[in-house]
Amino acid sequence: MIVPPSLLPPPSGELKIPHASESVRTPKSVYFSLVVPTYNEGQNVEQVVRILSGLLDHTLPNDYELIIVDDDSPDRTWEIAQHLTADYPNLRVMRRQEERGLSTAVIRGWQAAHGEVLGVIDGDLQHPPEVLLKLLQAVKNGADLAVASRHIEGGGTSDWGFIRRILSRGAQLIGLVILPSVVGRVSDPMSGYFMVRRSAIADCLLSPVGYKILLEVLGRGQIDRVTEVGYVFQERQEGESKVTWRQYIEYLMHLGKLRSRGRITRLREKFQLGRFLRFGLVGFSGFCVDMVAFYLLRSQFDLGIARSTMLSAEVAVINNFLWNDLWTFGDISRGQPGKRQRFKRFLKFNLICLMGIILQALIVSLLHDAFNLSEFIAKPIAIVIVTFWNFWINLKLSWRVTDVRRK
Numbered sequence: 001m002i003v004p005p006s007l008l009p010p011p012s013g014e015l016k017i018p019h020a021s022e023s024v025r026t027p028k029s030v031y032f033s034l035v036v037p038t039y040n041e042g043q044n045v046e047q048v049v050r051i052l053s054g055l056l057d058h059t060l061p062n063d064y065e066l067i068i069v070d071d072d073s074p075d076r077t078w079e080i081a082q083h084l085t086a087d088y089p090n091l092r093v094m095r096r097q098e099e100r101g102l103s104t105a106v107i108r109g110w111q112a113a114h115g116e117v118l119g120v121i122d123g124d125l126q127h128p129p130e131v132l133l134k135l136l137q138a139v140k141n142g143a144d145l146a147v148a149s150r151h152i153e154g155g156g157t158s159d160w161g162f163i164r165r166i167l168s169r170g171a172q173l174i175g176l177v178i179l180p181s182v183v184g185r186v187s188d189p190m191s192g193y194f195m196v197r198r199s200a201i202a203d204c205l206l207s208p209v210g211y212k213i214l215l216e217v218l219g220r221g222q223i224d225r226v227t228e229v230g231y232v233f234q235e236r237q238e239g240e241s242k243v244t245w246r247q248y249i250e251y252l253m254h255l256g257k258l259r260s261r262g263r264i265t266r267l268r269e270k271f272q273l274g275r276f277l278r279f280g281l282v283g284f285s286g287f288c289v290d291m292v293a294f295y296l297l298r299s300q301f302d303l304g305i306a307r308s309t310m311l312s313a314e315v316a317v318i319n320n321f322l323w324n325d326l327w328t329f330g331d332i333s334r335g336q337p338g339k340r341q342r343f344k345r346f347l348k349f350n351l352i353c354l355m356g357i358i359l360q361a362l363i364v365s366l367l368h369d370a371f372n373l374s375e376f377i378a379k380p381i382a383i384v385i386v387t388f389w390n391f392w393i394n395l396k397l398s399w400r401v402t403d404v405r406r407k
């Protein structure tokens with residue numbers, strides 16, 4: 001199929017907005033790019049384009065672009081929009097067939113945009129177009145982010161029902177509790193009508209869930225100055241809303257994701273989770289080696305129980321040491337080269353394992369005698385505790401990070 005030149009190819013890969021092409025303005029660059037996400041807005045799209053183009057032709061003649069990002073609407077909104085490009089030279093249309101969802105539609109539109117300022121407005125005329133001019137003025141006056149708000153002076157929600165009002169405010173309240181530093185920055189964090197300087201979000205890796213793209217911009221962008229402009233959310237004249245219960249769930253997931261940003265990585269680093277997992281795996285391999293060696297020593301070499309136990313345990317200790325030195329603590333041991341150093345680590349590891357066995361025996365008898373626990377429950381509990389102990393002591397002693405010599 002031949003793609004008509006007027007259809008924009010949807011960007012793929014990471015959701016990152018590029019910096020503007022360094023200082024020099026290309027013939028395509030404009031001051032303002034306004035993305036209009038659409039899904040089944042066939043009855044609205046023509047009027048939306050006409051009104052928005054009329055306003056912007058007057059305010060920013062030939063210094064703006066309108067980008068419709070349609071998610072392959074069954075009513076073929078994209079096709080209707082594409083026909084409009086003949087009459088509206090600043091209109092560009094993207095038809096997404098691989099991806100879905102309001103937030104990513106907006107980001108994909110911004111990725112394809114050439115503007116210094118990036119905006120978004122609904123494609124159903126519920127956002128009064130003339131407010132655009134006030135938002136643009138706010139950015140001209142120095143705001144990094146200008147948000148159209150229903151909850152400040154001049155704002156409102158026409159005749160929203162009681163339930164929808166409660167849901168909207170409830171969602172905002174939950175947001176304030178979970179993520180006060182983001183949600184608390186604006187009076188209407190649920191607004192889908194705003195504009196932001198490209199420089200404030202360029203190169204930030206965005207990862208939104210669901211509908212609320214403004215949360216993502218506030219949560220991950222470098223936003224210093226915010227200005228809000230009041231507006232009244234209009235009633236829908238044509239088509240219908242795509243909001244369902246799903247959007248409320250996605251909103252909560254989005255809040256959680258923004259809140260945990262970076263924290264999981266820090267926790268992982270602090271407790272060396274990856275290293276601990278490797279240590280556990282090596283420990284498990286040691287257990288298998290121990291059992292096989294014990295079996296062989298008993299059945300093939302006819303060694304006594306006590307000797308077989310000790311010898312097989314030592315074989316397991318050697319196995320564990322080799323893997324830990326190579327893999328679990330490999331990054332550290334590479335900083336302590338030489339056979340002598342390695343042998344020292346091996347001796348320390350042996351000693352710690354021996355202490356571990358004694359500790360294990362103590363815990364098992366304590367749990368068994370003092371707490372009346374069955375020995376078959378006490379033993380695994382002891383193994384888990386001793387594994388933690390072994391890990392920390394080995395990290396601090398055998399593969400002591402402070403031993404690393406930096407040349």
Ligand SMILES: Nc1nc2c(ncn2[C@@H]2O[C@H](COP(=O)(O)OP(=O)(O)O)[C@@H](O)[C@H]2O)c(=O)[nH]1
Nearest residue numbers: 037038039069071101102105122123241242243
């Ligand atoms: N591209 C795209 N646009 C969407 C999607 N969902 C909603 N929209 C558009 O986003 C805007 C707001 O959606 P709407 O359902 O009216 O939300 P409401 O105004 O909060 O009820 C409208 O222009 C929709 O056509 C989607 O999944 N993809």
Ligand SMILES: [Mg+2]
Nearest residue numbers: 122124126241
């Ligand atoms: Mg709407």
